[in-house]
Amino acid sequence: MRSLSGRTVDLLIIGGGIIGAGIARDAALRGLSVALVEQEDFASGTTSRPTRLIHGGLRYLELFDFALVRGDMREREILLRIAPHLVFPLPFLLPLYRPSLWYQAKLRIGMQLYDILSLDKSLPKRRWLGREETLAAEPALDPEGLQGAWRFYDAQVPLVERLVIENVVDAATHGALVLNHARANSYLRDGDRVGGAVVLDRMAGVELALRGRLTVNATGPWLDRTIAPLRSGAKPLLRLTKGIHLVTPRATQQAHVLFARRDDRLFFVVPWLDASIVGTTDTDFDGDPAAAAATEEDVRYLREEARRAFPNAPFDEIFFTWAGVRALVREEGVSEGEVSRKHALYDHQRRDGVAGVLSVVGGKITAYRAIAEEVTDLAARKLGRDQRASTAEAMLPGADGSRARAIAALAASDPSLATPLCPHHHGVAAEIVHAVRHEWALTIGDALLRRTALGLAPCQGLDCVDAVAELMGRLLGWDAERRAREIAAYCREVEPMRRFSVK
Numbered sequence: 001m002r003s004l005s006g007r008t009v010d011l012l013i014i015g016g017g018i019i020g021a022g023i024a025r026d027a028a029l030r031g032l033s034v035a036l037v038e039q040e041d042f043a044s045g046t047t048s049r050p051t052r053l054i055h056g057g058l059r060y061l062e063l064f065d066f067a068l069v070r071g072d073m074r075e076r077e078i079l080l081r082i083a084p085h086l087v088f089p090l091p092f093l094l095p096l097y098r099p100s101l102w103y104q105a106k107l108r109i110g111m112q113l114y115d116i117l118s119l120d121k122s123l124p125k126r127r128w129l130g131r132e133e134t135l136a137a138e139p140a141l142d143p144e145g146l147q148g149a150w151r152f153y154d155a156q157v158p159l160v161e162r163l164v165i166e167n168v169v170d171a172a173t174h175g176a177l178v179l180n181h182a183r184a185n186s187y188l189r190d191g192d193r194v195g196g197a198v199v200l201d202r203m204a205g206v207e208l209a210l211r212g213r214l215t216v217n218a219t220g221p222w223l224d225r226t227i228a229p230l231r232s233g234a235k236p237l238l239r240l241t242k243g244i245h246l247v248t249p250r251a252t253q254q255a256h257v258l259f260a261r262r263d264d265r266l267f268f269v270v271p272w273l274d275a276s277i278v279g280t281t282d283t284d285f286d287g288d289p290a291a292a293a294a295t296e297e298d299v300r301y302l303r304e305e306a307r308r309a310f311p312n313a314p315f316d317e318i319f320f321t322w323a324g325v326r327a328l329v330r331e332e333g334v335s336e337g338e339v340s341r342k343h344a345l346y347d348h349q350r351r352d353g354v355a356g357v358l359s360v361v362g363g364k365i366t367a368y369r370a371i372a373e374e375v376t377d378l379a380a381r382k383l384g385r386d387q388r389a390s391t392a393e394a395m396l397p398g399a400d401g402s403r404a405r406a407i408a409a410l411a412a413s414d415p416s417l418a419t420p421l422c423p424h425h426h427g428v429a430a431e432i433v434h435a436v437r438h439e440w441a442l443t444i445g446d447a448l449l450r451r452t453a454l455g456l457a458p459c460q461g462l463d464c465v466d467a468v469a470e471l472m473g474r475l476l477g478w479d480a481e482r483r484a485r486e487i488a489a490y491c492r493e494v495e496p497m498r499r500f501s502v503k
Contacts, residue, residue: 009033009177010383011376012196012212014184014226017047018160018365020218021167022372022391028174029394030376030387035210036168036176037199039183039222041446043164045289046220047365048450049324051245051268051279054079054087054366055154056118058094058257059266060341061110066117068342072366073118076155079369080122083396086163089123090156090270093138094257095149095309111150123153138254140310156255158272160365161450165439166396166403173397180440182208187215187229187357194230194348194356203442214379217359221289221325230354237346237361239330240286244294244323245279246302246500247458251313252276260305269306273456275319278306282326289325293496298323319458320497329362343371345378407434421471422464425457429471436475444468444490460494 011027013020016038024036038044054076056069079087096104111126127150134149135141157163172178181202188196188209196211219226224236255270270277281298303315329344343363349355358378363371373389380387397403410430411418417430435441435451444465448455454468455461461468469483478486 007035007177008196008211008213009035010213010385011035011379012210012215013037013218014197014215015218015220015222016042016164016168016178016180017045017218017220018043018164018167018368019220019360019363019371019375020216021164021171022368023216023218023360023375024171024176024178025167025174026369026372026376026389026391027379028171028176029390030380030385032376032380032383032385032387034171034176035212036171036178037182037184037197037210038180040290041180041443041450042168042178042440043161043450044445045222046324046326047164048161049243049245049322050160050365051243051270051277052157052160052272053090053154053268053270054157056114056366057341057364058110058114061113065342066113069114070117071370072364073121075367075370076118077121078392079157079366080155082392082394083157083163083166083399085398085401086159086166086396087155087157089153090255091124091151091153092255092257093129093134093149093151095134095138095141096147097142097145099147107150111152114152123155126150126152138252138256140252140313142309142311156270156272157365159453159456162398163365163396165451166398169397169439170394178440180446181442184226192354194354213356214382215357216375216379217357218375221327223327223359223361227348227357227359230348230357231352234352235330237330237344237359239328240284240289241326241328242283242285242292242323243280243326244298244302244321245277246294246299246306246315246321247272247319248276248278249314249317249319250274250276251278251306251310251315256309258305258309260301261308262301262305267302267305269310269313273453275458276313278302278315285325292323292325294321294323294500296500299500316502318500318502320460320494321500322497327362343367345375347378403434406438407431410434421467422454422457422459422461424459424463425454425461427452427454429467432468432471433475436472441472442476444472444486445493447472448490449493455494460498462491462494465490 010032011034013036027034056072060069130148183200184197186198187194199208344361346359348357407430431452435447441447441451448461469487473483
């Protein structure tokens with residue numbers, strides 16, 4: 001529904017990444033009236049550019065951040081339970097090469113703590129593999145100096161975009177009004193109180209006055225920009241760091257935690273769909289998060305470090321890259337990698353004397369549901385409501401297979417929709433139709449990159465973009481000129497990801 005003007009909701013949420021979508025779902029399930037607006041598309045920002053892991057974070061143990069690890073372990077279990085179609089157990093190997101006795105002892109303690117902090121876990125416990133057993137599990141590993149490896153389990157969310165979309169779908173099913181491609185341009189103010197926002201519906205080309213009893217900023221790395229009118233001259237709340245990933249042909253059989261020789265930073269090589277993800281970097285970033293992209297140095301760093309562990313792996317062949325900007329709670333005097341991944345809630349009434357607005361600072365995908373619950377708890381108290389959260393028990397919509405069945409039924413009703421669109425991917429036309437009709441896909445990028453996996457194939461859907469434009473055009477009323485513009489817009493969207501594409 002794209003006509004929201006004139007309504008007043010309990011909660012207006014600005015930002016449709018994983019945290020904003022999670023807040024919308026939590027609040028809607030509690031019976032609050034909700035509106036969610038996103039300047040581009042749901043999951044189009046930082047959320048779609050991570051290592052796609054649901055994990056506690058071994059490296060946070062080194063920072064003695066036990067509470068963060070424990071909380072993330074608990075959330076990992078919840079997500080494995082409520083989204084078993086999207087979140088899957090993933091075994092990792094952490095290989096050791098001629099380690100010192102101190103390093104061996106430190107890792108052993110770390111592995112023990114990782115298990116202790118996840119006492120309620122459903123995943124197998126850690127296990128030490130000797131040299132031969134490690135090479136049998138992962139023949140691609142460099143055998144020179146290999147002593148063995150720790151095997152432990154975390155989880156993977158291969159299509160994190162779908163996790164966002166299903167949160168939005170569930171919010172809408174429970175009454176939330178949702179609007180993508182809609183930028184909040186300014187706040188509605190009544191003195192020292194925010195009463196909503198003026199939002200530009202970019203598809204319709206009109207401005208809407210959306211009124212909310214409480215407004216929540218969940219704009220991730222854009223937060224300091226979006227709250228600047230409320231905090232004139234104040235110091236930034238965020239420290240921004242950029243992380244990039246390479247997508248290459250399948251390089252390993254297992255997921256691996258590795259340490260870069262250059263700077264001892266932790267990074268991953270992880271099987272993903274039919275490919276591998278190598279990442280991530282962690283460098284300070286200053287600028288528009290939408291402009292973040294991989295550089296030659298970023299790519300060289302990951303290639304060189306990954307090749308040291310897997311000398312014969314195909315890291316010279318890059319399908320595409322992605323770059324995202326982390327929104328971290330600002331800390332001074334520490335390196336990028338040492339900045340805490342903890343989030344914070346910022347109450348503008350208490351800090352800036354501006355009532356009616358809250359901001360979410362920082363946060364991780366793994367913890368999104370818990371962050372959403374914390375935000376909604378505070379919002380409910382401010383609104384005088386006492387409904388309890390249910391998102392730790394309520395399954396996400398696709399968990400029962402109903403959405404897959406709906407696509408299958410659509411394909412069965414029209415044989416032309418059962419045809420694969422791309423020679424490099426099994427995705428069928430019915431997925432695009434379903435995305436447009438039921439999941440707010442309004443551009444080719446929405447459909448290919450964030451509703452289906454077609455845009456995550458090596459060709460990123462460029463081999464079928466004309467067919468997709470024709471199909472979406474019939475559904476959305478695009479003429480030939482509009483189809484050409486939409487194709488050009490999609491090519492511009494994926495161009496930064498393909499700058500280092502080598503086949």
